[in-house]
Structure formats: C-alpha cells, structure tokens
Amino acid sequence: MEKMILLFDSGCKLCNSSIKFVTKGDPQQKIKQIALQSAEGQEILAAQPYLLEVNSIILIVNDKVFIESDAILQIAQHYPFLTNYWLLV
Secondary structure, eight states: OOOEEEEEOTTOHHHHHHHHHHHHTOTTOOEEEEETTSHHHHHHHHHSGGGTTOOSOEEEETTEEEETHHHHHHHHHHOHHHHHHHHHO
C-alpha cells in the first residue's frame, strides 16, 4: 500500500478548501494531511531542506515528492472522481 502524505499551507484559504474537498473523497483516509506550519510538517520539511521555501501543496508518495500542480495531478490519479469533477467545473 502506498504511503501518501499531503502537506498544505494552513494559512491559505484555497489550500484549506482543497484539503476539505480531498477529505470528502478519501473516506478511508489513505492520504495523511499535515499542515506545513505544524510541528510534524516542519519535521518533514527539515528532512527535505529544498522544500522549506515551498508554501503550497506538497504530496509525498512513498518518498517521491510532488509540488503544486504536480501534486494535484497525482491526487487526481488516485481519485478519478476528482478528475471528473474538475472537468465539469
């Protein structure tokens, strides 16, 4: 099973609403969601120093890192309903 961690900027309204949307589509909670500003988020970022400057969505899947739109595309691949939703919007 894939280990998926979604880091997000808890101070960003768009990020927060996106996280709520992903949460609704992830009832089995396959994606662990962590705020960048949290102690756990800062610990993860410290292990990957090049990510310290990123203030957007970061997705880590089995130690592979996706940032911003790449992260969103990866989430959409795991949750096809999101792709269908975005096509309708």
